[in-house]
Structure formats: structure tokens, C-alpha cells
Amino acid sequence: MADKKYLVIVESPTKAKTIRKFLPSNYIVEASMGHIRDLPQSASDIPAALKKEEWAKLGVNVDEDFDPLYIVPKDKKKIITDLKSKMKDCATIYLATDEDREGESISWHLLELLKPKVPVKRMVFHEITKTAIQKALKETREVDEKLVRAQETRRILDRLYGYTLSPLIWKKIAYGLSAGRVQSTGLRMIAERERERMRFKRSVYWDIKAQVHPAADKKALFDAKLTSIKGGRVAGGKDFDGLTGKLVDDKKVVLLDEKKSKDLAKNIEKAEWKVTSVEEKTFNSKPAIPFITSTLQMEANRKLGMSSKDTMRTAQRLYEEGLITYMRTDSPNLSQEAINAARNMVVELYGKEYLNPEVRQYAAKQKGAQEAHEAIRPAGAEFTHPDKTGMSGRELALYELIWKRTMATQMKEAEKASMTIKIEAGDAEFSASGTRILFPGFLRVYVEGSDDPEAALEDKEVILPVLKKGDSLKAATITPDMHETKPPARFTEASIVQALEKEGVGRPSTYASIIGTILDRGYVRKEGSALVPTFTGMAVIQLLENHFEHLVDYSFTSEMEESLDKIAYGEEDWLKYLTKFYKGKGGLAKKVEEQDKKIKPEESRTIHIMKDGKPMDIKVGRFGPYVVEKGEGKEEVHASIPEDIAPADLDPEQIKELLKNQANGPTPIGTDPKTKEKIYCLVGRYGAYFQLGEVTEENPKPKRASLPKGKDPKTATIEDAIQALSLPRELGVHPETKKPILANNGRFGPYVMHDGNFRSLKKEDDLFTVDLKRAIELLSEEKGASRRGGKVLKDFGLVAKLKKKVQVLDGKYGPYIKVGTKNITLPEDKRDPKVIEKMTEAELASIVLAAAKK
DNA sequence: CAGTGAGCGAGCTTCCGCTTGACTT
Numbered sequence: 001m002a003d004k005k006y007l008v009i010v011e012s013p014t015k016a017k018t019i020r021k022f023l024p025s026n027y028i029v030e031a032s033m034g035h036i037r038d039l040p041q042s043a044s045d046i047p048a049a050l051k052k053e054e055w056a057k058l059g060v061n062v063d064e065d066f067d068p069l070y071i072v073p074k075d076k077k078k079i080i081t082d083l084k085s086k087m088k089d090c091a092t093i094y095l096a097t098d099e100d101r102e103g104e105s106i107s108w109h110l111l112e113l114l115k116p117k118v119p120v121k122r123m124v125f126h127e128i129t130k131t132a133i134q135k136a137l138k139e140t141r142e143v144d145e146k147l148v149r150a151q152e153t154r155r156i157l158d159r160l161y162g163y164t165l166s167p168l169i170w171k172k173i174a175y176g177l178s179a180g181r182v183q184s185t186g187l188r189m190i191a192e193r194e195r196e197r198m199r200f201k202r203s204v205y206w207d208i209k210a211q212v213h214p215a216a217d218k219k220a221l222f223d224a225k226l227t228s229i230k231g232g233r234v235a236g237g238k239d240f241d242g243l244t245g246k247l248v249d250d251k252k253v254v255l256l257d258e259k260k261s262k263d264l265a266k267n268i269e270k271a272e273w274k275v276t277s278v279e280e281k282t283f284n285s286k287p288a289i290p291f292i293t294s295t296l297q298m299e300a301n302r303k304l305g306m307s308s309k310d311t312m313r314t315a316q317r318l319y320e321e322g323l324i325t326y327m328r329t330d331s332p333n334l335s336q337e338a339i340n341a342a343r344n345m346v347v348e349l350y351g352k353e354y355l356n357p358e359v360r361q362y363a364a365k366q367k368g369a370q371e372a373h374e375a376i377r378p379a380g381a382e383f384t385h386p387d388k389t390g391m392s393g394r395e396l397a398l399y400e401l402i403w404k405r406t407m408a409t410q411m412k413e414a415e416k417a418s419m420t421i422k423i424e425a426g427d428a429e430f431s432a433s434g435t436r437i438l439f440p441g442f443l444r445v446y447v448e449g450s451d452d453p454e455a456a457l458e459d460k461e462v463i464l465p466v467l468k469k470g471d472s473l474k475a476a477t478i479t480p481d482m483h484e485t486k487p488p489a490r491f492t493e494a495s496i497v498q499a500l501e502k503e504g505v506g507r508p509s510t511y512a513s514i515i516g517t518i519l520d521r522g523y524v525r526k527e528g529s530a531l532v533p534t535f536t537g538m539a540v541i542q543l544l545e546n547h548f549e550h551l552v553d554y555s556f557t558s559e560m561e562e563s564l565d566k567i568a569y570g571e572e573d574w575l576k577y578l579t580k581f582y583k584g585k586g587g588l589a590k591k592v593e594e595q596d597k598k599i600k601p602e603e604s605r606t607i608h609i610m611k612d613g614k615p616m617d618i619k620v621g622r623f624g625p626y627v628v629e630k631g632e633g634k635e636e637v638h639a640s641i642p643e644d645i646a647p648a649d650l651d652p653e654q655i656k657e658l659l660k661n662q663a664n665g666p667t668p669i670g671t672d673p674k675t676k677e678k679i680y681c682l683v684g685r686y687g688a689y690f691q692l693g694e695v696t697e698e699n700p701k702p703k704r705a706s707l708p709k710g711k712d713p714k715t716a717t718i719e720d721a722i723q724a725l726s727l728p729r730e731l732g733v734h735p736e737t738k739k740p741i742l743a744n745n746g747r748f749g750p751y752v753m754h755d756g757n758f759r760s761l762k763k764e765d766d767l768f769t770v771d772l773k774r775a776i777e778l779l780s781e782e783k784g785a786s787r788r789g790g791k792v793l794k795d796f797g798l799v800a801k802l803k804k805k806v807q808v809l810d811g812k813y814g815p816y817i818k819v820g821t822k823n824i825t826l827p828e829d830k831r832d833p834k835v836i837e838k839m840t841e842a843e844l845a846s847i848v849l850a851a852a853k854k
Numbered sequence: 855c856a857g858t859g860a861g862c863g864a865g866c867t868t869c870c871g872c873t874t875g876a877c878t879t
Contacts, residue, residue: 057868163868182870513871
């Protein structure tokens with residue numbers, strides 16, 4: 001039976017390629033390219049017959065046990081057809097997707113879509129080696145329906161969460177925004193950090209730095225720091241409370257200011273400096289655990305300055321080249337093959353003394369997590385040395401990082417010695433510390449990076465001279481030193497991924513895109529590598545926190561995961577879980593409905609922040625954030641806040657300045673070369689406009705012009721303004737009437753006008769180049785001829801029952817009824833031209849009345 | 855928060871998590 005064929009389906013082409021090597025040639029291995037079916041992505045994916053259903057937009061029939069509507073996306077249709085045709089000659093089908101929730105779901109969807117008539121077996125393996133795969137072929141099982149339901153529950157919950165909250169945000173804050181279980185959690189972390197920075201009170205403290213050396217050896221200089229005075233410890237950054245800016249316990253410590261530290265520095269100049277104690281301790285440090293997606297992104301960011309997206313793209317290349325294992329994983333597990341490869345290479349390159357006597361193994365930290373993947377490491381049973389990869393640039397750098405980290409895991413611990421020397425100088429006590437590396441161990445290849453540059457220095461050696469108690473010292477320099485406490489640092493791409501991962505939010509495949517989403521929505525912007533929330537972001541998270549606190553609780557996802565695990569084990573019912581989440585008194589549907597009534601858009605666009613103990617309100621509007629000042633009896637003054645100001649960096653003085661400038665009139669963007677008058681770019685009720693000169697007694701109506709469509713008021717230049725203000729443009733006179741023809745920019749875009757007649761310019765016309773000939777041509781066209789609509793299909797005249805003139809017209813969206821000035825779309829079954837032809841007045845009236853009821 | 859002329863009914867936007875390769879610049 002050697003000619004029998006078998007079909008094996010995995011998710012990725014690379015995995016397919018690898019497996020193929022371990023199977024006989026009558027096994028066809030194909031890839032599904034990830035998920036092959038999903039809820040509809042946009043309204044255009046929803047079949048016309050279902051569009052009318054109330055639940056259609058959700059893609060989940062919430063009234064029929066949350067029945068999901070699954071669609072095969074366009075780019076996956078070909079894959080399914082291919083798989084179907086390949087399946088035909090096969091005796092058995094093996095579904096070999098990952099053994100986790102999503103992988104099991106892919107297998108189930110394949111089963112549902114392919115409907116194979118031959119036996120289908122679910123095959124799973126955790127390591128791509130010949131033995132593992134052949135074992136897996138023999139030990140197959142059925143698709144685990146419970147695990148599939150757990151995935152489906154997760155999918156439906158995320159859809160309901162996102163698709164009910166997002167529309168509420170459109171209504172209350174701004175169109176096109178979004179909320180989601182993952183993105184909103186990320187946004188909340190970033191916003192919370194910003195609030196900590198807002199509340200933070202800076203404190204200043206002083207200490208003294210000295211360079212000292214043994215009395216007999218001028219060259220052996222080392223740094224020492226003041227630690228206490230008359231037995232009282234000198235206050236450092238950690239002694240201050242960030243919220244109050246005050247010392248946590250002022251009885252315990254001595255706070256130095258500028259004067260005190262300078263006085264002290266002078267006093268101890270002539271004092272006798274003497275070693276009072278020398279202490280040495282040895283300690284070992286362990287290598288970092290193997291890379292998983294989140295830690296790889298973090299390290300590549302710290303050490304190579306790569307963004308999460310760059311890292312993933314580069315890793316993908318390395319993966320495709322066969323240099324590393326799969327880059328989307330949450331398991332730090334190393335296979336036996338990897339451990340052997342690393343250990344052999346350590347011995348080969350560094351010698352036996354660098355090899356850790358015991359094998360270091362690593363397990364996933366999450367409970368109940370199936371280990372579908374292993375850590376990110378150099379691929380194969382023999383690692384490729386970085387010099388032999390043929391790679392260069394960022395690819396090489398990233399590979400080297402992965403290689404080193406993996407090598408380090410099997411190397412000996414580093415042995416270090418730390419030395420602390422205490423020094424007495426009059427009333428003051430100084431301290432110096434040093435570190436020596438006794439045996440580098442894994443440090444030969446790898447030092448883990450840090451977000452804190454000061455901490456990174458700890459890995460450096462600081463060698464102190466050999467000293468003993470009672471030795472006499474000399475101070476070469478004594479420098480009073482000012483310090484200030486720092487607010488908690490903003491998140492970076494790397495640290496937010498780490499923080500999300502710690503809460504179990506998001507997956508390796510999505511870490512990079514989470515940041516993309518909140519950047520795209522304009523919730524966060526990047527300032528260098530720091531993620532800074534915008535005022536829009538602050539407004540959105542404020543709304544969610546105030547009205548849907550439970551949903552943006554950091555533990556929401558982990559609680560969900562717990563339930564999903566129970567669903568997968570058969571300990572919890574998925575329908576009950578979703579019903580509780582969405583329906584009933586405390587359910588999401590009801591909650592959104594209630595809050596919709598409660599939330600005032602004006603209020604939700606106002607961000608309340610505290611600055612130096614004083615409340616400050618910032619509003620977000622169509623043209624960005626602004627502040628409002630209500631003067632007594634005077635008009636409200638609005639002032640825009642520059643976009644690059646972070647919420648925590650708002651300075652009340654600066655706000656005052658902005659408001660003052662706004663009250664005194666705006667800043668011109670330039671001067672008109674002809675009239676020498678100043679030109680302004682202002683924002684009015686109908687959008688942004690240019691203004692030539694100021695409003696004065698003599699000139700109450702200065703010349704104004706709208707910005708051309710699509711022009712951003714922030715980037716508008718003086719040239720744009722001069723051109724816009726040059727309008728209307730006279731094209732010439734009409735040959736018949738001798739009246740002028742003008743071109744201008746209006747409410748509905750550019751147009752030409754002659755003798756009270758207006759025509760819009762077409763797409764191909766340009767306001768500043770359109771000529772007389774073209775204008776006459778446009779003006780000669782029937783008004784509204786450019787529109788497809790307006791054609792009368794049937795004229796009923798005055799309909800007695802409705803007391804209005806009624807027509808059936810053919811428009812942009814198909815036939816519709818025009819009742820007086822109101823328009824009604826014809827129902828689905830009445831849109832046929834023949835049906836319209838035969839339509840009676842009574843029939844028409846009933847359609848109109850039915851529509852009026854709605 | 856200003857001034858400059860029509861009519862157009864309706865649907866659209868949004869979530870999270872799997873995965874490439876085909877597009878363009």
C-alpha cells in the first residue's frame with residue numbers, strides 16, 4: 001500500500017517544510033496559513049440576507065445561544081479550495097496544528113469546512129524531530145471540542161466587548177475610535193503611569209561625592225559617597241514620598257540642602273580620612289532564561305534599539321532562513337536537542353570549565369499552559385555560529401542576541417565579589433563599593449540589558465585598592481552634589497509588552513500590533529522611545545474607567561482565562577459564561593444601554609486632571625485638545641494645546657500664557673506681501689479658515705477663506721493662505737451675458753459661478769487652473785447632472801392619503817420614494833423596476849406609513 | 855469660535871489572534 005496518500009495540515013508553510021523532511025513522500029504536508037474562518041471583519045462580509053438582523057453587525061447571534069457567523073476571508077478561499085482538491089486522493093487526513101486553544105480551533109474549522117469523507121486524525125507534537133513526529137502519527141486523537149469551545153468563547157467575548165463599547169465611544173468622544181479587552185488595558189497602564197507622573201512632587205536633596213586615594217598611593221583613586229553625618233543617615237531619593245514630595249520619615253535621616261552640603265564639604269577638607277571597615281562578600285549570578293516573544297522584543301529594544309514590529313519582522317526572516325526556532329512563543333522550554341547543541345558549543349568555544357555541570361531546563365510559568373512551542377533559540381541540533389550565518393546588519397545582530405542568550409543558559413554561574421569600604425572624615429562617614437568578577441561564567445557571552453542605565457553599570461567591574469581598617473586616606477576632590485527625585489518613567493514599547501504579559505493580556509502573535517493599534521487610534525504617541533498618552537487617549541480611558549470599571553480592571557483577562565481553562569476542562573459551561581457576561585442585569589448589553597443615556601458627550605470629552613493640587617480641565621475637540629476659561633461676565637476663551645505636550649507636562653503657567661495669547665488675539669502665520677497685513681489661520685464653527693488682517697472698527701469683516709479640503713490647519717503655510725485668500729478668481733466674462741465668471745472654494749468644495757448660477761468642480765478640475773472654457777462647459781451642464789440620482793421612475797403626483805406629492809426616484813443607493821422633502825428607501829422586495837411600474841397608490845401609502853412608524 | 859451656494863435616502867467605522875505573500879514606495 002505504498003501508493004496510498006495522506007494529507008497533513010499544519011498552520012505555517014515553514015512548519016510544513018520541516019515536517020515534510022521527516023515523513024515519507026506519500027505524505028502531503030500543507031499549510032492553512034493560520035485561522036481560516038472568522039467572524040465577519042467588516043459589514044461587506046455579511047451576507048445580504050442576514051444584514052437586516054439586529055445582531056448582524058456583531059456577527060454573533062446573541063439571541064440564539066451566541067451562534068457565531070463564520071466567514072472565510074477572501075485570502076483564505078483559495079487555500080480551502082486547494083486543500084479540498086488535495087484531500088480527494090488521500091486515505092487519511094492529519095490535522096497537525098498547534099496544541100493550544102487557537103491551534104485546536106484551526107483544526108476544528110478545517111474539519112467543518114473540508115467535511116472530509118475519509119478518516120480524520122488529530123495529531124500533536126511539541127518538537128519537530130523525526131522520532132517525535134513518527135510517534136505523533138501513531139498516537140493520534142480526536143479534535144478536542146471543549147478546547148474549541150473555549151477558543152470560540154474567547155473570540156465571541158472579544159467581539160462583544162469591542163463592538164459594543166466602540167460605538168459608544170464614537171458617540172461620546174469621537175468617530176472611529178475603539179475599545180478592546182487588550183488595547184484598553186494597555187492604554188490604561190500608560191494613562192495610569194501618566195497620572196502618577198502628574199501627581200508626582202519633585203524633591204531636591206544634596207550629598208557629597210569625593211575622590212579618595214590611599215595616603216601612600218596617589219594613583220589609586222576611587223569614588224566615595226557621603227552616607228551619614230554624626231551617625232545620622234543622609235537622605236537619598238528613596239527617602240522621599242513621590243506623592244507629597246516630603247521625607248517619609250524625617251526623624252531617621254538628615255536632609256542636606258545646598259548650604260549645608262557646601263559647609264560640610266569645607267569642614268571635612270581638613271579632616272583626617274580613615275578606613276573604618278572593609279567588607280568583602282562573594283556571590284553568584286545566574287544567566288537569564290531563554291527568549292520568548294516578549295523578552296526578545298524587550299532585549300532587542302534595549303540593546304539594538306529595535307521596535308517590537310522590527311524585531312518580529314527580522315525574527316521572521318531568521319526563522320525562514322532556518323536559523324532560529326519559531327518566534328511567536330510564550331514557552332521558555334528548551335528541547336533536549338537544543339540543550340545538547342548549546343552544551344556542545346559551549347565546550348567547543350569556551351572549554352569545559354565554562355559548562356554548567358547541571359543541565360538547566362525551563363518551564364512555562366503560566367499554570368495550565370500547553371507547551372505548544374519551545375523557546376526562541378538557534379535552530380537545529382547544531383547551532384550556527386553567528387559568523388557563519390551569512391547574515392549582516394540587524395539580522396545578524398538579532399541572531400547573535402538569540403545565540404548568546406541560549407548559549408548562556410548552559411554556562412556556569414558568574415562568580416563576583418563585592419567590596420564595601422567605610423570611611424570616616426570628621427563627623428561624616430563615606431562609603432565606597434566595588435565589584436570584581438572572580439569567574440565570568442556566562443558573562444563571557446551574555447549580559448542582560450536593563451531599562452535603567454544606572455543598573456546596567458552594576459555589571460561593570462569597579463576595582464577598589466587593597467585597604468584595611470585604620471588605613472589613612474586623602475581626598476583629592478570633594479564635591480557637593482545636587483540630586484532630584486524622578487517621577488516613574490513612561491512605558492516604552494518593550495516595557496508595556498512586559499507589563500501586559502505579566503497580567504496575561506495579549507498573545508505573542510499580537511504584542512507588536514497592540515502598540516500599533518493604540519498609536520493608530522491616536523491614544524498614544526511616541527516621544528523617542530517613550531509612549532506618551534494623548535488627551536484623546538486619556539478621555540477614552542476615563543470614560544471606560546468611570547462607566548465600565550470591571551472591563552478595564554487589570555485582572556479581567558486573567559479571570560477570563562481562568563474561566564476559559566475551566567471550559568476547556570469541562571468544569572464550566574461556555575453558554576452560561578457568555579450569557580452572564582453579555583445578558584441580564586449586570587450584562588454588557590444592558591450596561592452599555594444604561595450608560596449611553598447617562599454619559600454626556602460634553603463631560604466625556606473633558607479630562608479632569610490635578611496639577612499641583614489644583615484641578616484643571618482639558619477638553620478634546622475636533623481640532624485637538626484645548627482649555628476653556630470662563631472669564632467673569634466675559635466671553636469664554638478657548639486655547640488649543642500644542643499636540644506635543646504630554647498630559648503630565650502641562651504647566652499651569654503655560655496654560656495661562658496660552659489663554660492670554662488667545663484672549664489678546666491669535667499669532668499670525670505670516671504677512672501678505674501685497675497689503676502688508678497679517679494673515680491668520682483660525683478655527684471657526686465650520687472648520688479652519690484664513691483671515692487677512694484683524695477685525696477692527698473700520699474693518700469689521702476682514703477677508704476670509706476656508707482652508708482647501710484635506711489641509712491640516714497645523715501644517716498650513718503662508719503660501720496656502722495667500723492662494724486661498726486670492727479667491728474668488730475671475731476667469732473672464734461670459735461671451736453671452738458679459739457677466740464675470742468666478743471660481744471659488746465653498747462649503748461643498750470648489751465651484752464656478754456665473755450670474756447666480758453655481759456648479760461644483762469635478763474631480764479632474766483644479767480650482768487654481770480651471771479656465772474660462774471649462775467653466776462655461778460646466779455651467780452649460782444640467783444642474784446636478786453629475787449625480788446619478790434624481791431620475792424619476794414613477795410620478796404619483798399628489799397622493800390624497802398622504803397629502804403630499806410623491807415620486808419614486810432612482811438614486812445613488814437605488815430606487816427611493818420622495819414624499820414632499822422626505823426620502824424613504826424602498827424595501828428589499830419592492831426594488832425591482834417592474835414592481836415599481838405596477839405599484840399602486842395604496843401600496844405606496846402603506847410603505848410610507850410603515851417607514852414613518854420606524 | 856466666520857460666511858459662501860444644494861440635497862441625499864443609507865451604511866460605514868470597531869474587537870483579538872492565527873498566519874504569509876502580494877502589493878506599493
